[in-house]
Amino acid sequence: xxxxxxxxxxxxxxxxxxxxxxxxxxxxxxxxxxxxxxxxxxxxxxxxxxxxxxxxxxxxxxxxxxxxxxxxxxxxxxxxxxxxxxxxxxxxxxxxxxxxxxxxxxxxxxxxxxxxxxxxxxxxxxxxxxxxxxxxxxxxxxxxxxxxxxxxxxxxxxxxxxxxxxxxxxxxxxxxxxxxxxxxxxxxxxxxxxxxxxxxxxxxxxxxxxxxxxxxxxxxxxxxxxxxxxxxxxxxxxxxxxxxxxxxxxxxxxxxxxxxxxxxxxxxxxxxxxxxxxxxxxxxxxxxxxxxxxxxxxxxxxxxxxxxxxxxxxxxxxxxxxxxxxxxxxxxxxxxxxxxxxxxxxxxxxxxxxxxxxxxxxxxxxxxxxxxxxxxxxxxxxxxxxxxxxxxxxxxxxxxxxxxxxxxxxxxxxxxxxxxxxx
Amino acid sequence: xxxxxxxxxxxxxxxxxxxxxxxxxxxxxxxxxxxxxxxxxxxxxxxxxxxxxxxxxxxxxxxxxxxxxxxxxxxxxxxxxxxxxxxxxxxxxxxxxxxxxxxxxxxxxxxxxxxxxxxxxxxxxxxxxxxxxxxxxxxxxxxxxxxxxxxxxxxxxxxxxxxxxxxxxxxxxxxxxxxxxxxxxxxxxxxxxx
Amino acid sequence: xxxxxxxxxxxxxxxxxxxxxxxxxxxxxxxxxxxxxxxxxxxxxxxxxxxxxxxxxxxxxxxxxxxxxxxxxxxxxxxxxxxxxxxxxxxxxxxxxxxxxxxxxxxxxxxxxxxxxxxxxxxxxxxxxxxxxxxxxxxxxxxxxxxxxxxxxxxxxxxxxxxxxxxxxxxxxxxxxxxxxxxxxxxxxxxxxxxxxxxxxxxxxxxxxxxxxxxxxxxxxxxxxxxxxxxxxxxxxxxxxxxxxxxxxxxxxxxxxxxxxxxxxxxxxxxxxxxxxxxxxxxxxxxxxxxxxxxxxxxxxxxxxxxx
Numbered sequence: 023x024x025x026x027x028x029x030x031x032x033x034x035x036x037x038x039x040x041x042x043x044x045x046x047x048x049x050x051x052x053x054x055x056x057x058x059x060x061x062x063x064x065x066x067x068x069x070x071x072x073x074x075x076x077x078x079x080x081x082x083x084x085x086x087x088x089x090x091x092x093x094x095x096x097x098x099x100x101x102x103x104x105x106x107x108x109x110x111x112x113x114x115x116x117x118x119x120x121x122x123x124x125x126x127x128x129x130x131x132x133x134x135x136x137x138x139x140x141x142x143x144x145x146x147x148x149x150x151x152x153x154x155x156x157x158x159x160x161x162x163x164x165x166x167x168x169x170x171x172x173x174x175x176x177x178x179x180x181x182x183x184x185x186x187x188x189x190x191x192x193x194x195x196x197x198x199x200x201x202x203x204x205x206x207x208x209x210x211x212x213x214x215x216x217x218x219x220x221x222x223x224x225x226x227x228x229x230x231x232x233x234x235x236x237x238x239x240x241x242x243x244x245x246x247x248x249x250x251x252x253x254x255x256x257x258x259x260x261x262x263x264x265x266x267x268x269x270x271x272x273x274x275x276x277x278x279x280x281x282x283x284x285x286x287x288x289x290x291x292x293x294x295x296x297x298x299x300x301x302x303x304x305x306x307x308x309x310x311x312x313x314x315x316x317x318x319x320x321x322x323x324x325x326x327x328x329x330x331x332x333x334x335x336x337x338x339x340x341x342x343x344x345x346x347x348x349x350x351x352x353x354x355x356x357x358x359x360x361x362x363x364x365x366x367x368x369x370x371x372x373x374x375x376x377x378x379x380x381x382x383x384x385x386x387x388x389x390x391x392x393x394x395x396x397x398x399x400x401x402x403x404x405x406x407x408x409x410x411x412x413x414x415x416x417x418x419x420x421x422x423x424x425x426x427x428x429x430x431x432x433x434x435x436x437x438x439x440x441x442x443x444x445x
Numbered sequence: 446x447x448x449x450x451x452x453x454x455x456x457x458x459x460x461x462x463x464x465x466x467x468x469x470x471x472x473x474x475x476x477x478x479x480x481x482x483x484x485x486x487x488x489x490x491x492x493x494x495x496x497x498x499x500x501x502x503x504x505x506x507x508x509x510x511x512x513x514x515x516x517x518x519x520x521x522x523x524x525x526x527x528x529x530x531x532x533x534x535x536x537x538x539x540x541x542x543x544x545x546x547x548x549x550x551x552x553x554x555x556x557x558x559x560x561x562x563x564x565x566x567x568x569x570x571x572x573x574x575x576x577x578x579x580x581x582x583x584x585x586x587x588x589x590x591x592x593x594x595x596x597x598x599x600x601x602x603x604x605x606x607x608x609x610x611x612x613x614x615x616x617x618x619x620x621x622x623x624x625x626x627x628x629x630x631x632x633x634x635x636x637x638x639x
Numbered sequence: 640x641x642x643x644x645x646x647x648x649x650x651x652x653x654x655x656x657x658x659x660x661x662x663x664x665x666x667x668x669x670x671x672x673x674x675x676x677x678x679x680x681x682x683x684x685x686x687x688x689x690x691x692x693x694x695x696x697x698x699x700x701x702x703x704x705x706x707x708x709x710x711x712x713x714x715x716x717x718x719x720x721x722x723x724x725x726x727x728x729x730x731x732x733x734x735x736x737x738x739x740x741x742x743x744x745x746x747x748x749x750x751x752x753x754x755x756x757x758x759x760x761x762x763x764x765x766x767x768x769x770x771x772x773x774x775x776x777x778x779x780x781x782x783x784x785x786x787x788x789x790x791x792x793x794x795x796x797x798x799x800x801x802x803x804x805x806x807x808x809x810x811x812x813x814x815x816x817x818x819x820x821x822x823x824x825x826x827x828x829x830x831x832x833x834x835x836x837x838x839x840x841x842x843x844x845x846x847x848x849x850x851x852x853x854x855x856x857x858x859x860x861x862x863x864x865x866x867x868x869x870x871x872x873x874x875x876x877x878x879x880x881x882x883x884x885x886x887x888x889x890x891x892x893x894x895x896x897x898x899x900x901x902x903x904x905x906x907x908x909x910x911x912x913x914x915x916x917x918x919x920x921x922x923x924x925x926x927x928x929x930x931x932x933x934x935x936x937x938x939x940x941x942x943x944x945x946x947x
Contacts, residue, residue, distance in 0.1 A: 213833030216748035216772030216807060221834070285756075286749030330757075332726055334747035334770065525664070528678040528942070538943035540657055541664040578673040 025432065026052040027396065030060025032386050034362035040065055042392040045435035049388050062400055063429055067366050068100025068131075068393030070373040070382045072163065072192070072270060073246055073318035074343065076102070076133070078124060079117065080109025085323040085413045087124035087133060090343070092411040093321070095130040095438035097343040098395035098428040101374070101382040102131055106138040107168040113138035113149035115157035122159035130438045131431075134379060137161040139180050139191060143169050148180060155187040162378040165192035167246055168293075170228060172198050177232060181241035188378060190268075192244040195228035195253070196220075196294065205333060207280040207295040215283060217333060220295045222250040229253050233260040233267050242266040244376055247320050249275045249294040251304030258313040268376050270318040271305050273349035274340050278302075278418060288329050288336030289418050292322070309368065310359040316373045319346045323414030341417040344410055348424040351399055356425065381434075392435035401427035411444060461618070465607055465630035470590065473606030474503070477588050478510035480604050485555055488517035490583070492551055494524040496560045496572055497542035502621050503590060504559035520547030524558070529571035546579065556582040557604075561619040563589040566600030591630055593617050643755045643764040644936055647775040647811040652818050655782070661935035662783050666928065668705060678942045679708035685738040686712045687729065688767070689745040694902060694926070695767055695777075699742045702933035708941075711736070726750060730759040738762045740941050748772035748807075763940045771805045777901050778811035780932040782819060784925050785856050788897050793820035798850050800826040800882060801860025801909055802871075804833050808901045809860060813841050824850050828882065830871040831862075847882055852891045858899040859884050859910045875908055885911045889919065897921050 027040040041048045041055065076090040085093075087104070094102045104121055106112035112121060118135040125133025137154035141147055143166045154161040164184060171177045171193060180191050201224045206212050208219020229245055233256060236243035248254060248269045260267040274292060279299050282290040290296060308314040322339025329336050350369065354360040360368070366385075374383020384390040404423050407415040431439040438445055465473070485491055488511055495504030501523045508521045525542040527533075558572050569587060576582060588604035593611045607630070611617060615634035622628050641649065650658070668674050684703040686696050696712065703710045713729065726745070733741060740763040743751050748770030755764040768774040782792065789795055797816050803809040803825050816823045817840040824842040825832065832843055844850050851857050862882075864875055872878045879885075884898065892898075898910075898920045906912050915922060 208834050210835035210838045213804075213835045214810070214839075216770050216810065218771075219834060286752040287756075330727060332745065332747035332750040332753050334749075335726075528676045528938075533678060533942060534944050536943050538939045538941070541661050544664060544667065574677070578675060579671055 024052065024055035024435070025058055025437070026055040027058045027060040027065065030063050030065045030396065032065045033366055034064060037061070040386070040394070042394065042432055042435045045392055047386060047388050047390050047392050047394070058396070058430065060396060063396045063398050064362055065386060066098065066362065066395045066397055067370040067384060067386055068382060068395055068431065068433065069098045069347065069369045070377065070379060071099050071102040071319050071321070071343065071346075072244075072316060072373040072377055073167070073272075074102040074104055074321045075107070075323065075339070076104040076121070077108065077323060079120065083325045087121065088128045088130075089411060089413040090321070090323070091125060091128050091130035091133060092444055093341075093343040095431045095433070096411045096428060096444065097319075097345070098347050098397060098431050099343060100131050100393040100395075100431065100433045101134060101379055102343075103134045103136050103163055103377055105165060105167045106136050107143060111138050111142050112136065113141050113143075115150065115153040115159075118154050118159040118161055119157050129433075130444075131433055132382065134163070134377060135159045135161055136167070136192070137164045139164045139166045139171050140176065145169060145171060145173055145176065148176070148183065151180070151183055151189065152187065155189060162187070162189050163192050163244070163376070164189055165194065165246065167192065167194040170194050170196040170198060172228070174231065174235070178235050178239060181236055181243065182239045185241055190242050190244050190376060192246050193228065193232050194246050195225045195232070197224040197228055200224035204295075205291070206283045207297050209280060209298060211280055211283060215286070217283065220293075222252050222297070225250055225294055226252040226256055229256050233257070233265055236267060237263070237265040242268070245269040247272050247275065247294055247318070248305065248308070248314060249297050249301065251301045254304045254308035254313055258308065261313065268315045268372070269313070270316045271309055271314045272318060272320045273342055273346045274418060275305055276302060276309070276353045277349055282418070283333075286333050288331065288333050289340070289416060289420075291333060291336050291338055292340050293338040306353055306359055309354060310364075315368070316376065317346060317350055317368050318373065319343050323412050324416050325414060329416050339416065341410070341412055341414060343412070345405060345417065345419055345424060347397060347428065348403075348426045351426045352424055355399070392432050394432045395428060396430040398427045398429050399425060401425070403427055461631040461633040463629050463631050464609060465591070467622070467628035470606070470628045470630070473590060474506050475510055477604045477606060478507045478514065481507065481557060481586075481588065482511060482515060484586070484603070488515045488519050490554050491519045492547060492549070492554045492556050492582075493519055493521045494556055494558055495521070496558060496568060497523050497525050498624060499561040499619055499621055500559045502623055503561060507559060507588065520549055522547045524572055524575055526568060526571035526575050529574045531567055531571065550580055551576065551582045552580040553583050555584045555586065557586045557588050559588045561590050562617050563587070563592045563600075563602050564595060566596045566598040569600045570598050590619060591617060642940070643751075644775050644940065645751050645755060645764065645766045646773045647778045647815040647818075650775070650815065650818060655779070655815060655818055658779055658932065658935045658939060659783050659786060661939060662779075662928070662931045665934045665938070666931035668934075669927070669931070674705055675707055676705065677707045678938050679703065679706035682708045682739040682941050683737055684708045684710050684740045684742065684937065685733050685736075686710065687733065687741050687743040688712070688714050689725070689743075689750070690768070692744055692768070695744065698926070698929040699767060699933050701930045702937055705930070706934055706937060708937070711738070726753065727757070727759060730754055730757070734760045734762070740765060740937065742767050744768045746770055765936060765940065768807055770807065772807050773811045774807040775811050775815070776929070776933055776936055777808050778815040779936065780925055780929040781812055781858065781899060781901070782815055783928050783932050784899065784921050785897070787928070788921065789855050789895070791820075792816065795821045795855045796824065796853055797821050797856045797858065798824050798826055798854040799858045799860065800847060800884070802831045802862045803827045803836070803860070804831045804871075805863075806860050812858065813839055817841070824854070826850050826882070828872055828878075848888065848891070851888060852893065854892070854896055856897050856899060857884065857892065858901075860901065861903065861905055862909050864905070864908065879908055883909050883911065884914050886913050889914050889917065892919065899925060901925070
């Protein structure tokens with residue numbers, strides 16, 4: 023089936039027609055193509071998420087590759103990188119290939135497994151990074167996300183080692199000793215609420231160290247979920263020096279602050295924690311000026327009982343795939359900080375580059391793979407947790423009115439979402 | 446005492462009908478004090494307990510008169526009945542008023558409860574329950590400034606300043622110098638033949 | 640008053656004074672032969688204690704029983720790491736039993752808030768201590784004790800000394816004393832004062848000897864020896880030397896100044912035996928006052944019908 027999208031605005035440009043034929047973007051005669059009215063819609067390149075938790079294998083009570091990729095498609099993603107903190111950990115070729123295969127079989131979006139940096143995420147010795155890179159999954163991004171590679175020597179070795187196959191270490195920056203038992207951002211509110219604080223310096227100190235290490239050994243470094251103004255400054259400084267550092271910000275850090283913890287509702291518990299309004303502002307500015315290269319969701323599904331309890335007992339993490347684009351529109355596009363070209367860069371081209379994913383993050387031009395998202399920026403929706411493709415319900419935006427709606431998602435010309443619904 | 450809607454306090458006694466003025470009250474209290482002494486055959490073993498708020502100054506005034514007549518200081522105290530009210534659960538929790546028992550206690554004494562208005566009798570029932578948890582008086586008597594009728598329980602006063610037949614829509618208000626502006630007993634609402 | 644007592648910060652000055660005057664009346668009950676009032680007859684109060692605390696639990700139990708309520712004690716084993724099933728399922732069970740009030744002590748800050756807002760129970764929730772967050776009835780009985788010795792707390796100088804970072808008693812006291820017009824100074828080593836304390840309505844000081852001669856009341860907080868493991872102070876001895884209240888320091892206090900402690904004490908650590916047993920110490924009286932204050936809280940929450 024081919025698709026002709028009429029009168030659509032590609033990246034915010036003048037409305038035109040867009041033909042998806044035989045899996046690529048085409049031009050010319052559109053015989054037998056199904057027509058889609060693109061009036062009022064924006065066409066974006068299929069989004070690429072560099073940071074998702076699909077939970078399979080091991081935590082299928084929270085999410086599976088099937089349900090997670092469905093949620094991804096609903097959010098406009100055609101590719102996601104699945105983090106390695108599964109059970110068993112994705113630290114061998116065997117596990118990453120399993121995840122990769124599950125993604126192909128589900129067929130809702132492409133899954134690129136992330137390999138663990140250390141065996142079992144224990145932070146003691148390197149996992150077989152080469153084997154994972156050579157596997158069918160062709161892993162290029164390695165991360166112990168959930169935990170920090172805190173040992174400086176181990177981080178150095180990892181940064182050096184992956185150069186052999188153009189890999190990148192994606193660091194979850196969290197100094198473990200400074201954040202023992204931490205529950206929320208350390209600041210005015212944590213003292214009042216009696217919740218152990220997670221100080222900004224625990225993130226910034228690791229980022230600073232890793233930037234220096236990467237520069238020293240001539241490696242590239244990717245920093246996951248940057249959350250503080252100080253971290254943005256450090257990354258900006260590293261880039262100024264010409265160091266090969268990339269960074270991501272999560273949608274929730276662009277819009278939510280630590281004030282929400284005052285409700286003691288663990289729906290707002292996340293790692294790194296929600297920070298202050300000043301941090302949110304710095305992140306938006308950093309995303310606008312390119313200091314922060316990409317938006318990544320850190321989609322972290324959790325079953326109901328892991329959030330329906332007292333704060334200290336609750337799991338860290340929030341859903342993100344289905345609301346990411348709306349959050350970016352609300353915080354960046356509508357206020358004029360980023361245009362649709364910018365969104366394409368931050369949510370498709372750049373993540374694909376960092377992940378070395380060739381078939382995604384391509385411009386919407388004739389000949390390119392037909393990985394396209396049709397988005398309606400004029401729509402408004404109130405977020406309803408029960409109306410989600412994810413298996414879990416832990417979205418912090420329930421009841422919030424957000425702009426925009428994904429109308430259709432095409433994966434190599436095949437629709438995964440049509441008319442706002444899963445195909 | 447009365448659950449009917451009433452004119453706002455700020456309207457003052459001018460909107461009602463004064464049935465007892467300061468001198469009437471003085472005479473009534475003097476007479477009550479003599480009656481108490483007569484019935485008790487003196488001031489021995491008497492304890493006066495006023496029910497807050499206005500029962501307390503009334504009890505004090507009675508005690509003064511007894512002291513003037515008998516040369517005898519009758520112990521005076523207050524007995525808050527809030528916790529024993531039978532309508533406790535029907536409204537938000539009320540602030541407690543002071544309960545001060547005289548040093549000699551109430552065991553084996555003749556306790557005279559003193560209140561301003563006797564109406565349904567429920568306050569006095571509550572006071573009897575409160576006394577029961579405090580000790581065992583030899584006898585309990587009741588002195589009120591005004592008895593306005595409409596008893597809902599088998600309770601009667603032993604010493605009454607004035608009997609005041611009223612209708613249920615009327616409201617009786619006792620003001621006492623010290624707490625309020627001046628001594629008066631005022632009726633608000635429709636008038637009935639006295 | 641509202642339906643729950645979760646934080647001392649929720650009390651207006653009027654609320655707090657109402658509780659204190661009610662407690663003053665109820666304290667006299669201890670002198671009567673029948674130490675009971677019928678106000679909560681037929682009501683069920685559940686003590687839901689996830690942390691061991693015989694002292695506080697008994698205090699609440701006595702308070703409820705003196706108001707003629709039925710008391711159910713529920714000691715649940717729930718570590719802060721265990722799943723919320725403990726709290727939720729326990730709450731649902733209590734609701735099925737028809738609890739009118741739940742007095743909850745839990746190791747996790749915010750657990751009483753969860754109980755009050757989750758919709759699992761319809762009862763009033765009284766926070767008997769949640770993690771390092773608050774312990775409102777402790778602050779109330781502390782304030783009550785202070786007023787009995789010092790009169791009005793307006794302008795009074797109160798020193799609270801010890802592990803403020805981990806102390807729910809410190810937090811509740813800071814809030815309540817401020818509401819009642821007192822000037823609070825928190826004294827601790829820098830490692831035991833939380834980040835952001837400059838936004839609290841208090842003064843802070845690292846120097847115990849400078850603060851206590853001006854204080855009208857000195858409240859010593861318990862300091863756990865285990866805090867040494869976290870590197871908060873080098874040795875217990877150094878802590879005692881710099882922040883412990885001993886006889887020498889006690890001699891620098893004004894004549895009327897009282898010494899308080901929420902208990903349990905670590906004798907020799909934050910307070911020496913001769914101070915704890917001196918005539919200035921009102922520590923035992925705090926316990927007695929605890930029952931009256933908790934009676935006042937239970938009566939004001941449950942005694943009437945909050946139909947507003």
